[in-house]
Amino acid sequence: MSDTRQDVRKPRLSRERILDAAMDLADRDGIEALTIRKLADELGTKPMTIYHHVDGKEALLDGMVDVVFSEIAKPPVDLPWQEALRVRCRSAREVLGRHPWSVPLLESRHHPGPELLAHHESVLVTLDRAGMPLPLVAHAYAVLDSFVYGFAMQEANLAVQRGDEDAELAEEIAAAFDPGAYPMMTRFAMEHAMQPDFNFGDSFDYGLDLLLDGLSRAAGQEPA
Amino acid sequence: MSDTRQDVRKPRLSRERILDAAMDLADRDGIEALTIRKLADELGTKPMTIYHHVDGKEALLDGMVDVVFSEIAKPPVDLPWQEALRVRCRSAREVLGRHPWSVPLLESRHHPGPELLAHHESVLVTLDRAGMPLPLVAHAYAVLDSFVYGFAMQEANLAVQRGDEDAELAEEIAAAFDPGAYPMMTRFAMEHAMQPDFNFGDSFDYGLDLLLDGLSRAAGQEPA
DNA sequence: TCAAGCATTCGTACTTAGTACGACTTGCTA
DNA sequence: TAGCAAGTCGTACTAAGTACGAATGCTTGA
Numbered sequence: 001m002s003d004t005r006q007d008v009r010k011p012r013l014s015r016e017r018i019l020d021a022a023m024d025l026a027d028r029d030g031i032e033a034l035t036i037r038k039l040a041d042e043l044g045t046k047p048m049t050i051y052h053h054v055d056g057k058e059a060l061l062d063g064m065v066d067v068v069f070s071e072i073a074k075p076p077v078d079l080p081w082q083e084a085l086r087v088r089c090r091s092a093r094e095v096l097g098r099h100p101w102s103v104p105l106l107e108s109r110h111h112p113g114p115e116l117l118a119h120h121e122s123v124l125v126t127l128d129r130a131g132m133p134l135p136l137v138a139h140a141y142a143v144l145d146s147f148v149y150g151f152a153m154q155e156a157n158l159a160v161q162r163g164d165e166d167a168e169l170a171e172e173i174a175a176a177f178d179p180g181a182y183p184m185m186t187r188f189a190m191e192h193a194m195q196p197d198f199n200f201g202d203s204f205d206y207g208l209d210l211l212l213d214g215l216s217r218a219a220g221q222e223p224a
Numbered sequence: 225m226s227d228t229r230q231d232v233r234k235p236r237l238s239r240e241r242i243l244d245a246a247m248d249l250a251d252r253d254g255i256e257a258l259t260i261r262k263l264a265d266e267l268g269t270k271p272m273t274i275y276h277h278v279d280g281k282e283a284l285l286d287g288m289v290d291v292v293f294s295e296i297a298k299p300p301v302d303l304p305w306q307e308a309l310r311v312r313c314r315s316a317r318e319v320l321g322r323h324p325w326s327v328p329l330l331e332s333r334h335h336p337g338p339e340l341l342a343h344h345e346s347v348l349v350t351l352d353r354a355g356m357p358l359p360l361v362a363h364a365y366a367v368l369d370s371f372v373y374g375f376a377m378q379e380a381n382l383a384v385q386r387g388d389e390d391a392e393l394a395e396e397i398a399a400a401f402d403p404g405a406y407p408m409m410t411r412f413a414m415e416h417a418m419q420p421d422f423n424f425g426d427s428f429d430y431g432l433d434l435l436l437d438g439l440s441r442a443a444g445q446e447p448a
Numbered sequence: 449t450c451a452a453g454c455a456t457t458c459g460t461a462c463t464t465a466g467t468a469c470g471a472c473t474t475g476c477t478a
Numbered sequence: 479t480a481g482c483a484a485g486t487c488g489t490a491c492t493a494a495g496t497a498c499g500a501a502t503g504c505t506t507g508a
Binding site: 261 | 498
């Protein structure tokens with residue numbers, strides 16, 4: 001009856017604005033909270049409007065992954081290769097920490113974006129200028145990224161568990177804990193992991209050094 | 225009061241049978257294909273029947289993760305610690321390779337099962353008997369598991385991409401490839417990664433050795 | 449032996465999510 | 479000024495998780 005038409009402005013939406021909002025939503029509420037409907041709400045629009053800018057949800061995720069790669073620093077070309085890789089790996093950890101939802105997605109997308117490709121290229125170039133033969137380049141890249149991704153994955157889960165359910169969770173885990181059943185875990189927790197100065201993240205630099213030193217040796221150079 | 229000890233009457237279904245079927249389904253068709261309905265079909269029953277044995281889908285996933293941990297070999301107590309950890313890490317890689325869907329789940333479940341706890345305990349005990357002080361134990365465990373999980377994650381995605389869409393995918397990636405845009409990637413692919421004897425998995429033992437050697441040094445021992 | 453009790457099973461339906469279809473709106477261009 | 483392309487959205491279909499309550503049939507106590 002009442003054809004109350006409302007004002008519609010011009011290009012309020014764009015692929016970029018959608019990607020930004022989707023990343024915000026995923027960062028804030030987790031990837032499982034990222035639905036087309038919620039995204040539309042966030043943008044003050046309706047679900048189907050999204051589809052005029054993004055080719056379905058899979059393409060949306062592809063785009064988000066590429067944004068993540070764009071945020072990771074490439075290994076600086078003016079540093080020794082060990083230092084350059086250290087910079088890029090630390091950056092990767094930091095970025096993946098800001099976007100924890102992205103870790104399981106990074107390697108599982110079947111449509112690599114330009115940022116992903118450019119990033120891979122820059123790392124390969126760095127390993128190449130370390131003087132590594134190709135087989136060693138392959139090992140180095142596989143090993144470094146395994147470590148970075150795996151570490152980020154573990155950190156992401158710690159972060160989740162430190163959320164609002166902190167108390168409830170700790171209690172639940174403790175409840176499942178037959179006091180004497182896991183003596184080493186108990187000792188480890190009491191004497192180390194639950195101490196105020198314990199920080200899981202410290203192990204990142206430790207492991208990164210371990211790998212870079214080993215790779216330096218393999219490349220026939222002294223550890224930096 | 226009344227000793228109501230009852231056995232299952234007509235157990236066409238059981239938590240164990242359900243877990244087995246769920247693992248098979250996930251192994252075969254991927255974790256996203258694991259729905260309560262498909263699982264019911266697989267078991268020749270109806271969706272709601274599942275809920276009398278398993279407390280919802282989250283609990284089902286928790287149970288599956290615990291089964292995965294049960295399949296991973298614990299570090300043998302009769303081997304030197306480096307060898308013992310090598311055995312367990314290789315086993316982990318093999319098991320995660322058989323259950324690729326489980327990798328992102330392993331560390332994200334909030335309800336650790338008994339197998340998971342027992343496994344952690346056994347690894348901590350092994351690090352302890354290496355003579356490591358607790359801070360080093362923490363580093364070692366974090367670094368080893370980061371590597372194992374990260375490697376398994378990358379392998380899992382390679383496996384997926386080697387699936388039925390192999391040709392289509394390679395073609396698609398190649399199409400996105402400006403010939404001269406990524407020279408190092410191109411060289412790497414042509415001269416190494418696409419050679420018939422290239423095997424991504426070879427990097428696992430390489431990285432594991434790197435880490436175990438470094439940890440041996442840190443523990444004040446000669447690399448094994 | 450039979451009926452009550454209870455674990456198990458399942459039909460129905462509600463809810464959330466992705467998205468195909470087609471209609472409507474509006475500014476731009478011929 | 480008519481018509482078109484781009485953008486927007488209402489409707490509805492499908493898949494999936496699961497709450498509710500009825501149906502089923504085994505086990506036990508009288």
